[in-house]
Amino acid sequence: MATTPLLEVRNISKYFGSVIALNDVSMTVNESEVMCLLGDNGAGKSTLIKILSGVHKPSQGEYLVEGKPVDFNSPRDALDHGIATVYQDLAMIPLMSITRNFFLGSEPTKGWGPFRRFDINFASQTARSEMAKMGIDIRDPSQPVGTLSGGERQSVAIARAVYFGAKVLILDEPTAALGVKQAGVVLRYIAQARARGLGVIFITHNPHHAYAVGDRFTILKRGRTFGTFTKDELSREEMVRMMSGADELDALSHELSEFARRDAAAARIDEQLVEALEEAEELFEKEGSPLKEG
């Protein structure tokens, strides 16, 4: 190996009682790289990122950060090693201001002894300028995060992680609940984080989002890994097939074409209905209510 990966797991397994959530999974992330972690629901994505972010400990296997083995006891440990996780729904506290969210847990202070206090001016200015670096203009950092859109919230969380010196950014389904435009905003921040030299682990089950920004792809299915592929090795179609399994996909496409045929039939009926209604309406307008007269 020429360069040491920023983050590496070797043969990680995780058991919850008799359930094998992860089985012999290996993965690496390098500097300035977006590693996409793909898989359907229940594939083990969440378990893997919980291990990476220090929430769970692996039952077996090794976890290395910059080549050194680590043993995290809490998310704080992982943060201290430069591994920041942005959770899909737990990222922000809606009723707290952008500034307070941005610096939560790492508040800047000034003053001394009992007069040590939260330096809110510095915090507000920093939050504002860090967001500006990501291309978002927040005019009032004291506004509650609840007033931001989903994509903006994600970008506050990403900006926060970058500001606090994250080397590896783990993004848990950041585009899942977003519209096309908002998802595009988040994808742009992922690309920006990579440009700044961060290693990004991007968890998604949307292959289109993954393909847009990913450099390498690790595919999980039922707790096992299918291996890691570079963009050249893997077309988007192949990726989709691997994620869901080829047979299931064939069945699905068959099902979809069946839907399409039914939809076409339904559409014809709709058209006829509309025409009939329009005719009736014209009649109604000309002659008043036929019921009353009859």
Place this chain on the structure above:
Amino acid sequence: MTSSTLPKQSDERIVQAGLLKRLLTRPELGALGGALLVWLIFAFLAGNRGFLTLQGTASYLEVSSYLGILAAAIALLMIGGEFDLSIGSMIGAAGATIAVLSSVFGVPLWLAALIALVVALLVGFINGTMVIRTKLPSFIITLGSLFILRGLTIALTRIFTGRTQIGSLDQLPGYDVLRLLFGGSIPIGGANFPISIVWWIAITALATWVLMRTRFGNWIFSAGGNADAARNVGVPVNRVKITLFMATATAAWLVATIQLTVVKSADTLRGTQQEFIAIIAAVIGGNLLTGGYGSAIGAALGALIFGMVRQGIVYAGIDADWFQVFLGAMLIVAVLVNNFIRDRAEKARR
């Protein structure tokens, strides 16, 4: 909050938020309006019967001050996402502890008060730890400690003294120190303003400062707003919550000590129902029952409303039986107003 260091960028979609809109996002606003309204009502009803005099003002401020000390601590705890129903019992327990230690065991009153403070901190610590360990709602845990504490207080006091009330505490050694700290008053224009008002203002100011300008304050908001999210970024949520329970117990101790010094006696039943009234004051002041939002100044305004109504009814010559009707109605109206304001806080500036 504007920053001059950044170049001003404009966005045509943004409408400048006016002062009124900004005010509408503050949790205290409803309570401030309510306090003004209540003052006006009693200025009208009882203005010529002494409500507007300095002595009248001092009398409702004194009532407000006891409640306000409790409400400030309760507000912090509620913002942190928990309840403490045991503070009323803690008032009785702290007072009885001081009186029994001093009258039966001959401990100087000031030292007995310090020991009672340690007991209060311990009770708060146990409450907090129980809530964290059992993961039960704090409503249940502290409802339990409400009865346990009250029962222990009555039973132990009776064992040691054969009574449930202990009087003539000013005859005991060490009373001077307590009177200096907790029992004095400040004469202003012929009226006596009890020193408990100073304690109330100081504690509200301290709570506000902690909430708005310290790291710990930020942690309180986050513990009540979303404890899991807070833990994920390294906030010691458990420590925050236990500390807040210790703060409410300490507030109860302070009220107990002030009352004991002023009336020179202890009563095991003292503080009964104060927990509910303190929660009502905090809620009137804009503190959310679900945590994560609120203010200590709001709680102070809630306590002020309570004091003005309680004394105003007396000055106006209205039957005091109507007080509780008013209190309950006020609570419901306050929650409705607060929900409206919170919605504004989340949406107004979109």
